[in-house]
Each structure stands twice: as structure tokens, then as C-alpha cells.
Amino acid sequence: MDTWIAATLAAALFQTVRFALQKRLKQAGLSAAGATWARFVWSAPVLGLAVAVWIAASGVTVPPLTAAFWAFALAGGIGQILATICVVALFSRRNFAVGITFKKSEVLQTALVGWLVLGEGVSWSGLAALLLGLVALLVLADPFQEAAPDGTPMLRRVLSPSMGLGLASGAFFALAGVAYRGATLALGDGPVAFRAALALALATASQSLLMLLWFLWRDRAEIGRVLAAWRPGLAVGASSLAGSLCWFIVFALQTATYVYALGQVELLFSIAGGALFFRERLSGREWLGISLLMASLVVLVLVT
Template sequence: MDLWIIATLSAATFQTVRFMLQKVLATGRLSATGSTFARFAYASPAGMLVLAGYLAWTNSPVPSLDPAFWGWAIFGGMGQILATVLVVLAFKERNFAVGITLKKTEVLQTALLGLLLLGETVSPLGWLGIGIGLAGVLLLSKTPGLTTSLWTQLRSRAVLLGLGSGFFFAVAGVGYRAATLSVASDDPLLRAAMGLACITTGQALGMALWLRWREPGEITRAWAARKTALWLGLSSAAGTLSWFTAFTLQTAAYVYAVGQVELILSLAASVLWFREKVTAREVLGIAVLTASVITLVLAA
């Protein structure tokens, strides 16, 4: 099995755990932005330790970073912050599995964004998978109790939050792939570790300034929630390192496509951990999106 597939499966697993912890924090002790800050604040030290440990283990010099790295890092980092806030807000509108599934439209949007910004193409079979995925999104777009038209349903708050998070995760994926590729090293793990340390630290500092300005006291609450937030940060660091490794080796759209196995994990978490009810329509929508994943994996 290719390294990028192994890294993506690892990323999907850690990301499911992270979103479970983030949902717990966001529905109780912290706001959506506060739980997002906690994710980066507790992941940053872990990222620094990973980078330092890897450099010492491999006896490698610190790779140089050109302006292109920082430009793409800021682009991707801002996208990830906005995406994470939106998906946490989506959790409050729909159940955990559906929130994750709508967020996973990132694979559809990443293919288009990667083509526009990086010139990375998708095969005809890949576009077929994207079309199947769109059908899955339409199945998931009906909010319980809403009897209005399909267009109104698609404009509901839950759907807009989920699709918005998918767009900004697409921005993050494309930005991170470009950033890691610009690191002056042939070692994909070193590229990933460098990206993890630099980007999560920048995100933590940026969000700390924002919270200090807009939500006084939220940083203190994030520290008070450290028993949960610490595990959030560790799972986030492990997941991000895995994503970055995959991005250095494969096109972002295909990485996100394989990462759709998170749908199965999120459905299990929704039912078994959060005790949430999943409707037959939602199961069908998840199944259709899973079929799109299989098609995209075959196209990779």
C-alpha cells in the first residue's frame, strides 16, 4: 500500500477523534472559536516536539523556507481556521455524522480549486465520482421538519455551514499541498513536520489575538478545559502530520477522496458515542457519498 494512502487513513482516524472531542468542547465549555483555538494551541507544542525529534533522529538540518511557503501556509491556515469554526457550528444544527458528511464535500470542491490554483487535473472517472458525491450532498440537504422547496432546503443554515466548511477545508488542502511542496527537502516526513510546526503555531498565535480582542475570557476557559483540550491537541497534531505527509505525495483532491473513510467512522461515533439518531435518508446519503469515494480511489 502506498505511503500516501496509509497517511490518509491515519489522518481520517485521528480527525474523527478530534472532531468528537471538539464537539464535546463546543457544546459545553467553549464557543466554536474557543474550541478551534484549543485545537491549535494544544497541537502547536506537539508539532514543535515532533519536528525537533525528527530532526535529531535523522540528523537533518532545518530546511530553508522561502516566501512561497509562508504565502501558501497563511492561505491554507486561514482556510482551516474558518473551516473548523464552521464545522463546529454545523454540529449544533445537525447530528455529528451529517455535520462531518457535509464537511466532506471538500473533496468535490478541492478538485475544482486544485485545478484553478495549481493546475492539478482530475481524470474522467474522478469527475464521475465527484458527480456521485454531489448526489449524496443533495440527499443530506433536507433539514428535519423543513417542508419547503429544495432550493430553500439547500440554503438552510445547517447545509450552508457544512458546505462552507467544505470549501474552506478545500482552501486548506490546496494551500497545504503547495506549502509542503515548497519546503526545501526531498523527505516527505520532514516536509510534513515542518509544515505542522510552523502552521499550527501561527494559527494558535493568530487565534489568541482574535480571542483576546473579540472574546475576552475564552483563552482562560480553554485552559480550564485542558484535560479534554490536551487530547484534542494531540489528536489534531497527529492528524495534521498525517494529512501533510499525504499532501506531499499526492494531489489534494485524491487525498481528501481517500479520507472520506471518515464518513464511516463518524457514523459509528454518532450512533455509538453521542447516541444520536441517524435517519434512513441520512444513511442513504452517506452511502452514496461513500460510493463516490470508491470511484475516486479507483481513479487515483
């Protein structure tokens, strides 16, 4: 199995665990922004210390942190924060399924952003795998399975703020993925794992600082609530650190489009967890969607 495939599978699994742990933070009384900040603030110091020890113990040469690196790292960090805000905003909307369905366009949007920013394209067979995956996600999400609760016409239900939030989140996630790949590439040709860890440490530290400044300006009380919830916060930080490191390693090895496409296996992990631990039964439509998604992932692995 190629390294990028194994790392993507690991990243998707860690991300599934992180989302489950973040629910505990919400139960601890944190806002969505607070739960997001906990992901960064508890992992940044550990990762920074680990990279410092790595440098001291191995004597590895730290590549120059060029303007291009900082531009990519900050763009990725801000894009990731904004994407998360858009997804959280969807939770309070009635037609949540519509927004999440459009959020799934992130893979195709990543292909476009990757081509525009880094000049990286996809093959025709790779594009076919991406489109098959999109069809699978549409089948699984099925935003039209329920009638609009207020009798809103279907066209207006789709062409709604939820659609805008979904597309925006996909665009920001696309920006984050491509920018993070650009950041790792801007560090030169050193060891992949070290370049990934260094880029991740600096990006996470930047995100922690940016969100801290936001809370100091808008909601200082949330800082205390995040620090008080340190036990679940540490668990979220650990799973976030492991998953993010895997993502950064993959971005150093493969184009962001293919990484995000294979990363959709996270949905299969979530469905499997629901079936195994909560005895949730799958419908015929869900089995069809899962089959199509698995087929798209197999095609993607074979053509890359």
C-alpha cells in the same frame, strides 16, 4: 496499500476521535472559538519540540522557508480557521442539514481550486468517482427529508444563509487543503514525513498565535477558560496532532482533491461508531448512501 491511502484512512479516524473529544471541551464551558484554539495551542508546543529534536538527532537539513511556503502555510491556516467558524455558525441555524449538505461540495471545490492554484487536474474516471461520492452524501444528508418548520417554501429554504455558510465552509476547506499541499511542495524534495511535520509545526504555531491575538482583542476571558480545561485540551491536541500529521503527509503525496474524496470515509467511521456504541439503527436510505459512498471510494482508489 499505497502510503497515501493508509495515511488518509488514519487521518480520517483521528479526526473522528478529535471531534468526539471536542464535545467535552464544549461541555467544559468553552466557546466554539475556544474549543478550536485548544486544538492548536496544546499541539503546537509538542509538535515544535518534536521537530526540533528530530533536526538535532538526525541532522536533517532544514529546507529554506521561502515566501511561497509562508504564503501557502498562512493561507491554509487562515482558511482552516474560517472554515471551522462557518461550520460552527451552522449549528445555530434551523436548516442545518441544508448547510452541511452544501459543505460537502468541498471535494469538487478543491478540484477547482487545485487546478487554479497548483495546475493539478483530475482524470475523467476520478471525476466520476467524485460525483458518485457527492450523490452518496446527498442521499445520506437528505436535507429535504423534513418539512420546513415554519412553512417556508422549499426554494427559499435551500437558497438561505445556511446554503451560503455551507458553500463558504467548503470553499475555505478547499483553500486550506490546496494551500497545505502547496506548502509541503514548497519545501522541496526532502523526506516526506519531515516536510509534513515541519510544515504542520509552522502552520499550527501561526494559527495558535493568530487566534491568541484575536482573543486578546475580543475575549481575553476565554484564554483563561481554555488553559483551565487543560486535561481535555491535551487529549484534543494529541488527536489533532496525529490526524494533522497524517493529513500533511498525504498532501505531500497526493492531490488535495483525491485526499478529501477518500477522507469522506470519516462519515462511515462516524456511522459505524453510532451503530456499535449507541445502538443506532440505519434506515434504508442510509444503507443506500453508505453503499454509494463505498463504491465511490473503491473507484477512487482503483483509478489513482
